[in-house]
Amino acid sequence: MSEHDYKRDFPVFEKYPDIAYLDNSATTQKPQAVIDAVSRYYREENANPLRGLYELAVKATDAYENARIAVRDFIGAASEREIIFTRNASESLNLIAYSWGRANIRENDEILVTISEHHSNFLPWQILANEKRAKLKFLKCSETGEYTAEALKKALTPRTKLFAIAQISNVFGRVNPIKEFAEICRANGTLIVCDGAQSVPHIPVDVRELGVDFLAFSGHKMLAPMGIGVLYGREELLEEMPPFLYGGEMIEFVTLCGATFAELPHKFEAGTVNAGGAVGLHAAIDYINAIGFNEIERRENELTKLLVTEMQQVPHINIVGSHDPDEHHGIVTFTIDDVHPHDIAAIFDESGVCIRAGHHCAQPLHKYLGVQSTVRASVAFYNDENDVRRFMDCLKTIRRRMGYSD
Amino acid sequence: MTNFYNEILTDHNMHPVHKHELSCCTCSRDGINPSCGDEITLNLNVENGVITDGSFTGSGCAVSQASADIMLDLVIGKSVEDAKHLHELFVKMIHGDACPAEIDELEEAGALADISHMPARVKCALLGWRTMAEMVG
Ligand SMILES: Cc1ncc(COP(=O)(O)O)c(C=O)c1O
Numbered sequence: 001m002s003e004h005d006y007k008r009d010f011p012v013f014e015k016y017p018d019i020a021y022l023d024n025s026a027t028t029q030k031p032q033a034v035i036d037a038v039s040r041y042y043r044e045e046n047a048n049p050l051r052g053l054y055e056l057a058v059k060a061t062d063a064y065e066n067a068r069i070a071v072r073d074f075i076g077a078a079s080e081r082e083i084i085f086t087r088n089a090s091e092s093l094n095l096i097a098y099s100w101g102r103a104n105i106r107e108n109d110e111i112l113v114t115i116s117e118h119h120s121n122f123l124p125w126q127i128l129a130n131e132k133r134a135k136l137k138f139l140k141c142s143e144t145g146e147y148t149a150e151a152l153k154k155a156l157t158p159r160t161k162l163f164a165i166a167q168i169s170n171v172f173g174r175v176n177p178i179k180e181f182a183e184i185c186r187a188n189g190t191l192i193v194c195d196g197a198q199s200v201p202h203i204p205v206d207v208r209e210l211g212v213d214f215l216a217f218s219g220h221k222m223l224a225p226m227g228i229g230v231l232y233g234r235e236e237l238l239e240e241m242p243p244f245l246y247g248g249e250m251i252e253f254v255t256l257c258g259a260t261f262a263e264l265p266h267k268f269e270a271g272t273v274n275a276g277g278a279v280g281l282h283a284a285i286d287y288i289n290a291i292g293f294n295e296i297e298r299r300e301n302e303l304t305k306l307l308v309t310e311m312q313q314v315p316h317i318n319i320v321g322s323h324d325p326d327e328h329h330g331i332v333t334f335t336i337d338d339v340h341p342h343d344i345a346a347i348f349d350e351s352g353v354c355i356r357a358g359h360h361c362a363q364p365l366h367k368y369l370g371v372q373s374t375v376r377a378s379v380a381f382y383n384d385e386n387d388v389r390r391f392m393d394c395l396k397t398i399r400r401r402m403g404y405s406d
Numbered sequence: 407m408t409n410f411y412n413e414i415l416t417d418h419n420m421h422p423v424h425k426h427e428l429s430c431c432t433c434s435r436d437g438i439n440p441s442c443g444d445e446i447t448l449n450l451n452v453e454n455g456v457i458t459d460g461s462f463t464g465s466g467c468a469v470s471q472a473s474a475d476i477m478l479d480l481v482i483g484k485s486v487e488d489a490k491h492l493h494e495l496f497v498k499m500i501h502g503d504a505c506p507a508e509i510d511e512l513e514e515a516g517a518l519a520d521i522s523h524m525p526a527r528v529k530c531a532l533l534g535w536r537t538m539a540e541m542v543g
Pocket of ligand 1 (some may be wrong): 025026088089090091096115120121168169170195197198218336361
């Protein structure tokens with residue numbers, strides 16, 4: 001499979017040739033191309049964007065706005081006015097809840113979220129519902145992490161104003177049928193908020209094809225720097241929404257008793273922006289496009305399949321969600337009988353294998369599944385069979401290391 | 407890289423001596439690490455300033471469970487003052503500040519010294535000790 005050694009593009013693996021980095025759902029490593037682009041921005045194009053009346057500031061503004069155009073094209077948005085830069089997916093989701101939510105949710109309205117949402121697509125709605133005395137309802141999944149159209153239709157009522165769902169859950173790794181769900185929601189007059197934190201980095205996502213009203217994702221999970229994220233929103237919705245934060249660069253006109261606000265998308269980008277981060281995200285998008293999702297998916301699916309099928313051979317390993325490797329998209333969450341996930345993670349760490357243990361910011365799901373915490377391995381296209389082998393070699397020793405005979 | 411899953415730790419985790427209920431104890435207290443989900447209930451029998459008996463129940467990672475068991479091994483039969491002193495030494499060791507003589511004084515609990523390299527696990531190792539110190543403090 002490893003015709004091309006993508007690890008060579010990532011300086012971290014030069015520094016640590018011996019680690020098997022399998023925590024890509026938490027954050028990815030950064031390729032040289034991204035690091036160089038950020039560095040070049042600060043060396044050659046830095047000024048405060050959007051305020052400049054001189055050439056360098058124009059360069060900074062161009063660099064920032066070109067990144068927005070790259071994001072627009074990457075997710076198939078109709079206009080760059082629909083692309084808002086934020087810090088991360090969490091901030092994007094909070095923006096919707098604060099701005100759209102506070103203007104539109106009323107007492108007795110209903111908000112529907114899935115039981116497997118990340119806390120970032122859960123808490124903003126819980127807080128909003130409590131504040132507005134609206135009702136928060138939960139859509140439940142099967143044991144394999146599947147959500148069905150029938151269940152969604154049943155859960156929706158004429159009062160359901162919004163449905164929040166991840167395209168790919170960070171625990172199950174399963175792709176939800178967002179396009180179908182968006183149609184069902186539209187027919188019901190319900191907005192659909194799609195959390196793309198785990199999907200946008202790994203599969204082609206087209207917002208118009210999916211028909212979602214909002215999409216949130218983080219740059220750092222797709223090779224870009226930390227601190228840059230995106231909110232996509234349909235233009236008509238964003239136009240009607242009040243600003244989220246107030247301050248510099250988001251106004252048109254300010255007087256002692258009021259203000260008018262800037263046009264989209266700047267209305268939602270108060271204060272000095274993260275232009276270096278946006279430039280890094282632009283470079284990440286270029287890098288991903290150069291490889292192509294065909295290749296990215298092929299590699300990630302092969303590695304996932306290897307991981308899942310090998311893990312299924314080992315006794316006392318319980319994979320969360322589907323038994324079908326094709327339903328995991330790089331994410332394999334599991335438990336080992338009698339061994340606490342934090343002990344598992346520490347033993348992996350001794351072997352230089354980086355994985356994650358805990359509740360993965362999805363406590364309601366863990367409670368629903370009846371487990372306190374789990375372990376998660378997650379691959380990216382730059383991983384290779386050797387990483388999987390390292391992981392498997394260590395996995396097989398864990399119960400014995402903890403004193404069990406098998 | 408760490409190596410604290412030694413025999414002492416795994417043995418106390420799999421075959422804890424003090425993990426059971428304790429009827430007629432003089433005090434008991436819950437200790438919880440919300441982020442890890444480690445939770446124990448510690449029971450102590452304190453008579454005339456001496457810890458005459460103790461036990462714990464609960465669940466959590468091997469580090470939290472073994473550390474609580476080892477702690478009870480050490481403090482049962484000791485005066486409250488001695489237990490407090492051992493607690494201080496243990497905290498010192500877990501933060502990487504104890505000298506070899508002090509680690510010796512901690513006997514089997516010294517097997518957890520390497521946890522000082524794993525900041526995320528320090529609170530697991532401390533759970534039993536912290537709970538004990540709160541009870542007698
Ligand atoms: C599904 C999902 N949603 C949201 C987030 C939050 O991302 P961030 O921490 O970058 O805001 C994550 C990342 O952990 C995630 O996996």
